[in-house]
Amino acid sequence: MSTDGYVIGVDFGTLSGRAVVVRVSDGAELGSAVHDYRDGVIDERLPDGTPLGPDWALQSPQDWIDVLRSAVPEAIAAADIDPCDVVGIGTDFTACTMVPTTGDGTPLSALFPSRPHAWPKLWKHHAAQGQADRINTLAAERGEPWLPRYGGKISSEWTFAKGLQLLDEDPEMYQAAQRWIEGADWIVWQLTGVETRNVCTAGYKAIHQDGAYPSAEFLALLDPGFADFTSKLGHELSPLGARAGSLTARAAAWTGLPEGIAVAVGNIDAHVTAAAADAVRPGQMVAIMGTSTCHIMSSDRLAEVPGMCGVVADGIVPGLWGYEAGQSGVGDIFAWFVEHNVPASYAKAAAEAGVSLHDHLTEKAAEQNAGRHGLIALDWHNGNRSTLVDHNLSGLIVGQTLATRPEDVYRALIEATAFGARKIVETFEASGVPVEEFIAAGGLTRNAFLMQTYADILDRPLSVIVSDQGPALGSAIHAAVAAGRHPDITTAAATMGRRTPAVYQPDPQRAAVYDDLYALFTSLHDTFADGAIMHRLRELRAGDSEMPTAPER
Known part of the structure; x- marks a missing residue:
């Protein structure tokens, strides 16, 4: 041939x-x-x-x-x-x-x-x-x-x-x-x-x-x-x-x-x-990370994985079951924060250093030790694709104080997306579909700090396309x-x-801290998973209900 x-x-x-x-x-x-x-x-x-x-x-x-x-x-x-x-x-x-x-x-x-x-x-x-x-x-x-x-x-x-x-x-x-x-x-x-x-x-x-x-x-x-x-x-x-x-x-x-x-x-x-x-064999999960993240993996076994986006015969390569899961917002969340929530002084400092605002925030976030910002976030700013399958959910950040800085929130958002990825991996493995290799692809792989954070939070090596x-x-x-x-x-x-x-190996000390933070993430995740509060807020934002008239003074 x-x-x-x-x-x-x-x-x-x-x-x-x-x-x-x-x-x-x-x-x-x-x-x-x-x-x-x-x-x-x-x-x-x-x-x-x-x-x-x-x-x-x-x-x-x-x-x-x-x-x-x-x-x-x-x-x-x-x-x-x-x-x-x-x-x-x-x-x-x-x-x-x-x-x-x-x-x-x-x-x-x-x-x-x-x-x-x-x-x-x-x-x-x-x-x-x-x-x-x-x-x-x-x-x-x-x-x-x-x-x-x-x-x-x-x-x-x-x-x-x-x-x-x-x-x-x-x-x-x-x-x-x-x-x-x-x-x-x-x-x-x-x-x-x-x-x-x-x-x-x-x-x-x-x-x-x-x-x-x-x-x-x-x-x-x-x-x-x-x-x-x-x-x-x-x-x-x-x-x-x-x-x-x-x-x-x-x-x-x-x-x-x-x-x-x-x-x-x-x-x-x-x-x-x-x-x-070259990740078309069973157990190789590829996370294509950009504005959103799609997790795809081939397997030789059929299982029902809660909240996955689908399992399809021959869906990735002929002869294997192809699984898909995903996160509706990843890079979009970072872009939203940079565009709407960072003071002009940070943009000025980034320009003077000749770097993008994303790079500037990443550098400052990387100077912190894991957990020191005191924040935990949910990565639902564009809804939740897996494992809750509810696009009417919305983002949440807990722990902010008057001392919270932009780099703190930026790091917490990066961590939130990694926690979301860990939730997906654990759900697959709990359903009898082992993830033997986690491979990152897409534009976000250029951010070494983000990749290392994922390795630490997943507590497993990361391969990179x-x-x-x-x-x-x-x-x-x-x-x-x-x-x-x-x-x-x-x-x-x-x-x-x-x-x-x-390419990236988990650091045992950071991984231990992130285990504690992941437990908090899971608690927050489960508390808001029914969507009751977020759905109601969404209705009010859209004007779908009558607002009470303010009392006269």
Whole structure:
């Protein structure tokens, strides 16, 4: 089997898309480019000014096409290769990012630009929590067999909750949406001219288990008009690493690539990163850490793990069960704190030192001993994905005094995200799914203090992916398999992916302190897990209840 040639991996993220050129024979990354989305996250109003409600998050399909037109040619130029030597292209996407389209794949946002429900709902669109609650309640009452595969709850971020919101709030757009398709599959459709659905997004985000979606009977009980919903999803699923089709002339003109090369089946950004880290064997948990964190792991055993995001046959690599869990906010929490809660004097000091405000706060936080700031925080600023599956929860910091400084809170927030990760790991192991290696990937791996804190709190060594472009490299690896240059994903990952084992070792003294703090975190976690207080605060913030009139004085 020839391993000549190059492949392209394209990663469609939350704020930008990136392309990387990779050599098939050894995984060397020869060139890359990034294209920032013009519209970014559409969360306050549509491009024409139409306002959106709370917890909305949309995107523009044009931004994704612009990545193909911009980042791919720029990456090829940076790699200084002949495009004719490229043998395949693979893509990955945020999930669950749902696109309502006509039967030929035209996004409804192009036809109805002033209708919010015509636009793609980004993964972090959380306005469908009420619909998710209805689905979960009915599924639990009926004992639906698929519910335990998702830890007992499905998320407001997922396919069916967002689809039910579409029906509830804009029935006309629901009828117009002949297809309800993941961005991961829509972009492959644009590249190949062929509609495909991948087993990964269908399994994790669209409740496809044991060869079927939820029954029409179940869906009709949610709403009679919802009974036909799965007709919009497609039923033939393509395995990961397969060839979805060939690059069309139109897509070749966008990208500068040869017409007819292999296009890999779509994939989720987090799940495809496992190949880039050569972490596709049982027990290897990969934490893809960025604005949020997704924890994915393959296993040779099937178990019901409370609060997980799903367990799917062949969901990461064929032949193994693929597990997913996650944290809805990590880097986003640090960014929120830096943007809104740090005095100007800190920004000035960072500028004078020639470092970012994040680096400045990290340096000051690292000077402390573990536990000396006297704080404990919950990492729920963007809700809780695992293990509580409640996106209406909110953040909490306990222990602040008039002496609390910004670096204290910054460190407490870093620790909170690590405590959240430990909660996920312990839940898996308590359910009989051992985590034998914890591998960090994503942009946050560049922060050595954060990585060491995770090692100390998890009390286990941390391995780190070598590539800075994990999802894009993973997509390129899948492209190499789709192009027939490697026989399967496991073989391709061993040749083209890599990680550095046990880069960070836990410090026994800090780990002991963090054991005590983790006990406090767990107590706080369990106290607020029912959401009673946080949900009520959320209602008041949204103005969903009558506020008492202030007494006259």
